[in-house]
Amino acid sequence: MAAHLSYGRVNLNVLREAVRRELREFLDKCAGSKAIVWDEYLTGPFGLIAQYSLLKEHEVEKMFTLKASRLPAADVKNIIFFVRPRLELMDIIAENVLSEDRRGPARDFHILFVPRRSLLCEQRLKDLGVLGSFIHREEYSLDLIPFDGDLLSMESEGAFKQVANMMIRMKREFTGSQNSVFPVFDNLLLLDRNVDLLTPLATQLTYEGLIDEIYGIQNSYVKLPPEKFAPKKQGDGGKDLPTEAKKLQLNSAEELYAEIRDKNFNAVGSVLSKKAKVISAAFEERHNAKTVGEIKQFVSQLPHMQAARGSLANHTSIAELIKDVTTSEDFFDKLTVEQEFMSGIDTDKVNGYIEDCIAQKHSLIKVLRLVCLQSVCNSGLKQKVLDYYKREILQTYGYEHILTLHNLEKAGLLKPQIGGRNNYPTIRKTLRLWMDDVNEQNPTDISYVYSGYAPLSVRLAQLLARPGWRSIEEVLRILPGPHFEERQPLPTGLQKKRQPGENRVTLIFFLGGVTFAEVAALRFLSQLEDGEIRASFSQ
């Protein structure tokens, strides 16, 4: 059961069920035993909607990873390729099919494009002479699952304006072909990542944010160093230490995680120790259980308590791992520099800490994030400063990174200051991006997610809800790209009366990705404003 999806006012489980049904229908179309050949990238997203057991029920007997040359031998009737619509994958598929044809008894080949069928790819298959080999060629729209599509991205400035236009047109195109439904969301906010390049550069300081910063969360899974998770009781100390990374799923189905994921990391410790006391008290209850009835009652609660204890142990271990990092001197120094930049201190000269990081060859990502952060917080770097950093980076990390730097410049993350004007202070003050009196334990403002910095994107969403963007028009002009609002009239039959106490539901769509800390800030807002905001993102 996917309990974590049915929380909240908008039930996303319906969506999940729909995609599962679609998958089953497709599998049943290919009658007989089957092997699935996976585009490796898709195994993650698919894991979120279907376990292997579901595939097995529908006669999937083998699973392979899509690789060049021949497929491993499999005695099945159907071979189904689950792939993204990418040309290089088509080449591999063609190679697979051709070598399979030479192998002997004919199989049925099918192809399932995720999330879209592509004429371009089908043309390529045709050119390679294998298009006719596929009995079923279909698409499977896993749209709301992160999907990397660099080849298919719009590659265009102001993409969000185009997205909005397209949505308006799509509405016209689809009239009549769909049944009218009551809208679930009242507002839609499209945010282009270009508007707020600052936030993703800063180190996230929520619990979930830090897990992502340090270990990376992929499709809601995290891989952690196994040492801390070794079973406590061990006879021959250290010998049997697990070597494989510990893989944990993180979502709100886990009660404890739901409670702490969005907290500032500094507020997590106290929750964990409180929980520890509650749980051990609950286990102590067994001594008080005297009658058969009491014992029975205790036993019935046992599974839940044991799960809670396991969950607590896991998160205590994770918190310890994170604490090792956050209490290090270097983490502190880095954070200090970030916070100085974001509050507008010394952004216009070469920073000694960054220099030292380069000289000691700290990770290039860390260095680039800091340099870009400085650039964004200064509306671009002075040419001399910029050239100095670039030269230092090339000399230390290798000349090939001239391409890396060029890409950063194209993305606007790194740039020379134009006209010697720094707009950041105006933006910072108007949008109150830096809050000195941040309360990490009992936050009163979204700035707690970065211990002082309030993510620009979320601030924009907050101001849109109250009092509206008219109050900040001057800043909107300084921010990159145009902004606009569009009202979509509802057919009279679909207008509903709002119940007292029922709030507007806003769907926020990030074009270009979102950080966990931003999501935390949005969730915080939705509690604060007593409305519900759902965050979703595209890349």
Added chain:
Amino acid sequence: MDCYTANWNPLGDSAFYRKYELYSMDWDLKEELRDCLVAAAPYGGPIALLRNPWRKEKPASVRPVLDIYSASGMPLASLPWKSGPVVSLGWSAEEELLCVQEDGVVLVYGLHGDFRRHFSMGNEVLQNRVLDARIFHTEFGSGVAILTGAHRFTLSANVGDLKLRRMPEVPGLQSAPSCWTTLCQDRVAHVLLAVGPDLYLLDHAACSTVTPPGLAPGVSSFLQMAVSFTYRHLALFTDTGYIWMGTASLKEKLCEFNCNIRAPPKQMVWCSRPRSKEKAVVVAWEKRLMVVGDAPESIQYKQLTIQVLLDRLVLRRLYPLAIQICEYLRLPEVQGVSRILAHWACYKVQQKDVSDEDVARAINQKLGDTPGVSYSDIAARAYGCGRTELAIKLLEYEPRSGEQVPLLLKMKRSKLALSKAIESGDTDLVFTVLLHLKNELNRGDFFMTLRNQPMALSLYRQFCKHQELETLKDLYNQDDNHQELGSFHIRASYAAEERIEGRVAALQTAADAFYKAKNEFAAKATEDQMRLLRLQRRLEDELGGQFLDLSLHDTVTTLILGGHNKRAEQLARDFRIPDKRLWWLKLTALAALEDWEELEKFSKSKKSPIGYLPFVEICMKQHNKYEAKKYASRVGPEQKVKALLLVGDVAQAADVAIERRNEAELSLVLSHCTGATDGVTADKIQRARAQAQKK
């Protein structure tokens, strides 16, 4: 009362039968039916007749004529047959007439004799000719099965979505099978054929021998076989005069009948009354008809759905009636009225005597923005009738720009297709059009077209980055985009070139491009890299070891680690490594070598630009407290406490902190007071704190 039984005749001992005419045929046949290829559509659909002059040996003196009649013999169409010899005729589920030619080409006609399209059953069929063909119906649609002159089978289970399947060979088959039929099991089409006493089942993977259960012995050949309309039942007629009836899976026998006639029947078909549970087989010889039956049939017939009824009305061009039915039944527009209007429009575009403008206007007036009407489908029909201009006009009414694109491409209006594709925002469509254009236009024109479409250009660049690097270069060249051209050559210097000379040359080209782009920084950096590459090559030659592709920083480090301090110095000077970084670099390298003597010399060479705390830190990292202490004393007052704590001198750290009256440092030292002997120090700090507060 005997009028009820008057026309019943006895059949055997316990049954009677009667014969009466339902209706008489209106047709006036000129040909003998026996000389014609005949095809009657299921569910009382139309009947097609084609006089078959090819069956006789004599050459055709007159053109054969294809006649189409309604089920009651009303003439619907008549046209002279101008194509090649036809082997078989049949109606599809959509009431399209499929005419299978000897060369494997299948011509498709509408109910009114209008030519729709044609397709081929493949090369193998073309080479070996069609010996026999069957049109059959499955739940997917209608299929065609071909027996070729080479005694191989080719079939397509759905002519609407043509996929040819060549069936496996029957081992040792030298002559044509005595009879054969298609079966449909588990949604897959099979072929069942009889050769002598054997029955073979072909699925698309294998040929297997099958035996009907309970078949009387002595059979040396099967003369006829018939499968029921639902593919549930099968009847076999043997040369011993037996009729075997059973399930089509050949797993169960239903009954068997010896009719004592050994002559091959002309025809054998399954028949039954609607909703009857009894199934029967009718066998026909030249002058004899026999009904054999008694198989319980449990399936219910699927009724004609309202959709099929509407389709049939539409096919017969009874649009107003169809619309009235829709309105009466209150069908949703998309399934009902819209669909019929769309069909009407498709018919309208075929009226060649009306001008393009008038047709387009008439259609738009009637259809307007009716939801669910696909203008692109109508346009496609117009184009099919050779009316390209009309098609373009109709496409203008299509709101979904994505739908316009494929047809525009087909009509070779690629540039228009490109702008529509861009409008749709569907990048896949844009790519598709771009590749079309690329093949259609010469390179110059293609690039010019791209130039006018910035988004297409930027998408195409993306495509080239992955697929066609050389084209990418040409594109940058055309746009005078020297910056990207420079980046392109840098990438080439890493990916495409192996020899050092080639790499340097690529970098030179890149540097030139950067100069043109007025990107002095990149140009200079590139020249530095060329210099470094040459130098690394020389170092490898002279010193051995690996230097190529190390960064400058790592090159210098490697030199120091190898004991080539002079060369390292020289390199640092040549490339102007800033002093601070050079100190970090040397410090790190010497500590790694554990060359403490050299490190001390270095630390005294001049005043350290990075202070002395890093010296302390690095010595401690190498667990050399002795050396670390040397440097701790030289650390400036700001970082002294930190340094002293690092080397474990808590007492002295406390003294310094007290002296500096620095609260933060005092707490830091206090937090380090963990050892047994640190109690004194801790007290000292507390006292100092207390004193400071008094003041």
